[in-house]
Amino acid sequence: MSRNIRFTHSASRNALRTLTATAILLGGMAAAQQRGGTLTVGLGYDIDTLNVYSTGFLGDVQAAVVEGLVAPDAKANYVPVLATQVPTVRNGGIKIAPDGKSMTVTYRLRSGVKWSDGEPLTSADVKFTWEAVKNPKFIAESKDGTEDIASIDTPNATTVVVNYKRVAPDFMSTLFTFGILPKHTLDGKDLNTDTYNEKPLGTGPFKVKEFKRGQYVILERNPYYWRKDSKGVQLPYLDGMVFKIIPDSNTLVTQLRTGEVQLAYGIPYSQVTQLDNVPGLKVVKNSVLSWQHLDFNLKTIDAFKDPNVRKAFAYALNKSAVSKALGGYPTPINTVVVPVFSYTNPAVPKYDYNLARAQQLLDAAGWKVGSDGIRVKDGKRMSFKIMAQAGRSTDEDAEQVIIASLKQAGIELQPDNKSGVAFRDARYKGNYDLFYGGWITSADPTYSVFFGSKGVNNGQGYASAKIDAILARAESTLDPAQRTAALREFQTELMTDLPSIPVTSNPSMIAVTEKLGGFVPNPTNMTNFVNTSGWYLNK
Amino acid sequence: MNATHLLKRLLGTVPLLLGVSLLLFGVLHLAPGGPLDVYADNPSVSPEALAQMRTAFGLDQPLPVQYVSWVTAFFTGEWGYSIRTARPVTQEIAERIGPTLILGGTSFVLSLLIALPLGIVSAVRRYSGVDYLITFLSFLGVSMPVFWLALMLQLLFAVQWRLLPSAGIQTIGSDSVLDLIHHLILPACILAFASVAGWSRYMRSSMVEVLGQDYVRTARAKGLTAGRVVVHHALRNALIPIITVVALDFATILSGAVITETIFAWPGIGRLFIESMNGRDYPVLMALMMAGSFALILSNLLADLAYAAVDPRIRYE
Numbered sequence: 001m002s003r004n005i006r007f008t009h010s011a012s013r014n015a016l017r018t019l020t021a022t023a024i025l026l027g028g029m030a031a032a033q034q035r036g037g038t039l040t041v042g043l044g045y046d047i048d049t050l051n052v053y054s055t056g057f058l059g060d061v062q063a064a065v066v067e068g069l070v071a072p073d074a075k076a077n078y079v080p081v082l083a084t085q086v087p088t089v090r091n092g093g094i095k096i097a098p099d100g101k102s103m104t105v106t107y108r109l110r111s112g113v114k115w116s117d118g119e120p121l122t123s124a125d126v127k128f129t130w131e132a133v134k135n136p137k138f139i140a141e142s143k144d145g146t147e148d149i150a151s152i153d154t155p156n157a158t159t160v161v162v163n164y165k166r167v168a169p170d171f172m173s174t175l176f177t178f179g180i181l182p183k184h185t186l187d188g189k190d191l192n193t194d195t196y197n198e199k200p201l202g203t204g205p206f207k208v209k210e211f212k213r214g215q216y217v218i219l220e221r222n223p224y225y226w227r228k229d230s231k232g233v234q235l236p237y238l239d240g241m242v243f244k245i246i247p248d249s250n251t252l253v254t255q256l257r258t259g260e261v262q263l264a265y266g267i268p269y270s271q272v273t274q275l276d277n278v279p280g281l282k283v284v285k286n287s288v289l290s291w292q293h294l295d296f297n298l299k300t301i302d303a304f305k306d307p308n309v310r311k312a313f314a315y316a317l318n319k320s321a322v323s324k325a326l327g328g329y330p331t332p333i334n335t336v337v338v339p340v341f342s343y344t345n346p347a348v349p350k351y352d353y354n355l356a357r358a359q360q361l362l363d364a365a366g367w368k369v370g371s372d373g374i375r376v377k378d379g380k381r382m383s384f385k386i387m388a389q390a391g392r393s394t395d396e397d398a399e400q401v402i403i404a405s406l407k408q409a410g411i412e413l414q415p416d417n418k419s420g421v422a423f424r425d426a427r428y429k430g431n432y433d434l435f436y437g438g439w440i441t442s443a444d445p446t447y448s449v450f451f452g453s454k455g456v457n458n459g460q461g462y463a464s465a466k467i468d469a470i471l472a473r474a475e476s477t478l479d480p481a482q483r484t485a486a487l488r489e490f491q492t493e494l495m496t497d498l499p500s501i502p503v504t505s506n507p508s509m510i511a512v513t514e515k516l517g518g519f520v521p522n523p524t525n526m527t528n529f530v531n532t533s534g535w536y537l538n539k
Numbered sequence: 540m541n542a543t544h545l546l547k548r549l550l551g552t553v554p555l556l557l558g559v560s561l562l563l564f565g566v567l568h569l570a571p572g573g574p575l576d577v578y579a580d581n582p583s584v585s586p587e588a589l590a591q592m593r594t595a596f597g598l599d600q601p602l603p604v605q606y607v608s609w610v611t612a613f614f615t616g617e618w619g620y621s622i623r624t625a626r627p628v629t630q631e632i633a634e635r636i637g638p639t640l641i642l643g644g645t646s647f648v649l650s651l652l653i654a655l656p657l658g659i660v661s662a663v664r665r666y667s668g669v670d671y672l673i674t675f676l677s678f679l680g681v682s683m684p685v686f687w688l689a690l691m692l693q694l695l696f697a698v699q700w701r702l703l704p705s706a707g708i709q710t711i712g713s714d715s716v717l718d719l720i721h722h723l724i725l726p727a728c729i730l731a732f733a734s735v736a737g738w739s740r741y742m743r744s745s746m747v748e749v750l751g752q753d754y755v756r757t758a759r760a761k762g763l764t765a766g767r768v769v770v771h772h773a774l775r776n777a778l779i780p781i782i783t784v785v786a787l788d789f790a791t792i793l794s795g796a797v798i799t800e801t802i803f804a805w806p807g808i809g810r811l812f813i814e815s816m817n818g819r820d821y822p823v824l825m826a827l828m829m830a831g832s833f834a835l836i837l838s839n840l841l842a843d844l845a846y847a848a849v850d851p852r853i854r855y856e
Contacts, residue, residue, distance in 0.1 A: 046810065048623045054625070137595075192625045193625055193626070197624075197626075213806065214806030214811070215709075216711050218712070245804060247810065248801050248804070251705060251804060254697060254705045258704075
């Protein structure tokens with residue numbers, strides 16, 4: 001469950017939208033919030049470190065402790081947190097150099113924000129964050145974006161001017177969104193081994209009281225938290241939160257049923273019905289920014305180089321059967337851009353389940369049904385290995401449906417599932433015939449990493465000069481209209497070429513006590529805990 | 540056994556451990572992937588950053604160099620840093636060993652206390668209803684998957700009856716021993732169940748064999764009570780083969796019970812091992828496997844010592 005992809009959302013959502021989102025974030029809760037209580041959360045993984053820059057996980061606990069300048073909301077739009085507004089070209093926060101080759105981003109910090117030890121947050125902290133993460137000695141999981149910055153000016157305590165070496169539309173995906181590091185306690189320290197990794201100091205609604213490895217993290221109220229609700233009540237409402245580490249998903253469900261845990265996400269689909277009947281508990285569906293896909297290996301498998309064969313696979317794949325096998329929770333999709341995004345293109349070429357069409361295409365491509373029902377061409381049987389991640393029951397179930405589905409068209413698939421490092425290795429190097437799996441992105445996906453001919457996640461060896469050009473356009477503009485146009489064109493082109501069949505978008509199921517108010521799931525990799533200050537427990 | 544012999548045996552473990560370490564190191568590095576693979580999922584980690592990390596961890600050195608530097612460091616007590624958490628390996632292990640010893644130790648003692656009497660009763664009352672019942676339960680214990688049994692007991696004791704907590708080592712914020720015992724009951728019993736099943740079978744067959752010996756018949760003929768015959772004459776000899784089996788299981792206490800620890804969210808060595816395995820955290824893995832090997836060698840030694848204590852005919856020169 002590694003933190004997959006951490007790019008983030010478009011710099012340039014319109015200001016109105018940002019304002020509305022903020023209003024919802026802060027003032028939208030009904031009048032009945034109660035103060036007090038402790039929420040117990042179950043986590044399905046063992047936390048490695050509480051430093052948001054070096055953890056291999058998404059950072060659920062960290063999100064309640066450490067804040068960034070901006071953060072994505074429930075609709076994956078950026079809203080201001082420690083900054084007073086999201087910088088855009090329109091509001092003057094982003095200035096592009098006259099030669100169009102570099103840019104300057106200006107953040108105005110909220111005044112009066114304090115760290116949970118009472119010290120004030122200043123622009124020096126923001127500058128320090130960049131320097132500390134960039135430091136070659138710091139072994140970070142994510143240094144993304146540090147190299148794009150040429151320098152940072154801090155004209156006064158609340159103004160940060162970031163000078164970028166290039167026009168970087170994805171600048172919000174990184175550094176200052178994940179969290180700001182406190183200069184006054186970390187200056188000159190070794191971030192690899194500092195106690196910060198056990199007890200991070202943040203400006204968030206909570207601070208770490210105790211972290212017992214392999215067991216739990218106890219968070220308590222940050223007395224200096226800056227945010228107040230619409231009635232002027234000091235946030236957060238909760239006295240504290242406890243994150244219990246429970247690696248086994250069955251046990252996690254048991255703990256939910258006994259009430260030992262009040263919130264847990266990533267509930268296996270097969271166990272949702274069990275939890276539906278537990279009094280006092282509800283299961284919420286969170287449409288996360290992930291899509292499941294079936295990839296062709298275009299490097300070594302000759303049969304897949306024929307686009308008609310790929311299309312035949314798509315017509316033969318019964319996506320709604322896949323969804324049904326997984327309890328009906330996944331949504332069949334037609335493009336790799338999940339429907340949460342505004343630039344999803346509904347007009348891409350579609351390949352609705354059509355067995356006759358698939359048969360026809362394969363016949364025309366020279367693949368004739370052999371004596372054993374499997375197609376043959378030039379003495380080669382249409383038999384391939386399909387790889388999924390071993391042990392991921394949702395993926396393995398879907399894989400079975402895909403195998404059965406394609407068999408009807410005379411295509412034989414044999415599961416060749418791998419786990420752990422072997423799986424990752426095969427996925428990145430393309431050591432598979434067909435690969436079924438999912439990608440999850442942050443609010444601002446850079447699709448060239450998946451489909452660009454040099455993309456780091458392009459293990460399948462897909463290369464299209466046209467796609468490269470379109471994506472280069474989409475990923476170098478700050479103009480939302482141009483970006484949307486390019487991304488829509490990209491989807492049409494990709495679905496015409498079809499190197500990868502989008503199958504479903506799988507939601508994350510969250511079980512949560514009915515007593516919890518103010519809880520809004522977050523679809524991005526900033527986790528559900530990115531805005532905990534407004535959560536409250538009804539007695 | 541005298542002190543010189545013991546010392547010799549202990550010194551003899553050094554080349555053995557060296558050989559084991561070479562094997563483990565080789566196998567680990569032959570397996571696909573490396574510690575930096577966790578970053579492969581993350582496209583935002585640049586190749587430069589990866590190269591930097593590789594140098595920082597010494598992963599860019601040739602394997603033999605890596606091995607030699609690891610061995611020298613290891614035998615001087617410098618166990619290095621975890622790649623996953625950046626904390627000293629010794630600290631990682633020190634934190635996890637306590638819970639593992641508590642769980643493993645409890646279930647070990649529990650198993651012994653139950654398995655030996657069960658085996659004896661089974662042997663003495665051979666082919667009786669009690670014997671058949673014990674045999675049936677033993678086979679159940681051996682063949683039932685731990686995770687299934689654990690889930691069933693969690694369902695009964697935690698969900699239905701609300702008598703015991705379903706997971707964890709303590710109620711958060713509580714340091715009381717009673718609370719710990721409360722959390723210990725389910726995992727310790729489940730862990731013990733499989734051992735009891737196995738050990739009681741060994742005890743039974745060993746006892747059955749001894750009970751058929753001439754000296755036992757002689758003892759009976761002298762008019763001793765059945766109880767005296769079993770306890771004073773048969774038991775001592777019947778225990779000898781059991782010691783080997785039990786001693787080898789003893790080493791696994793230190794290695795932790797991977798499945799049980801995971802299911803019960805028990806913060807022990809078994810879980811540390813799995814996490815380190817998934818992250819290819821070489822320093823932690825090597826330390827854990829070396830400690831495991833050492834425990835195995837040590838328990839073999841203990842078994843030999845126990846042999847001598849139980850059977851005066853066995854002497855080590």
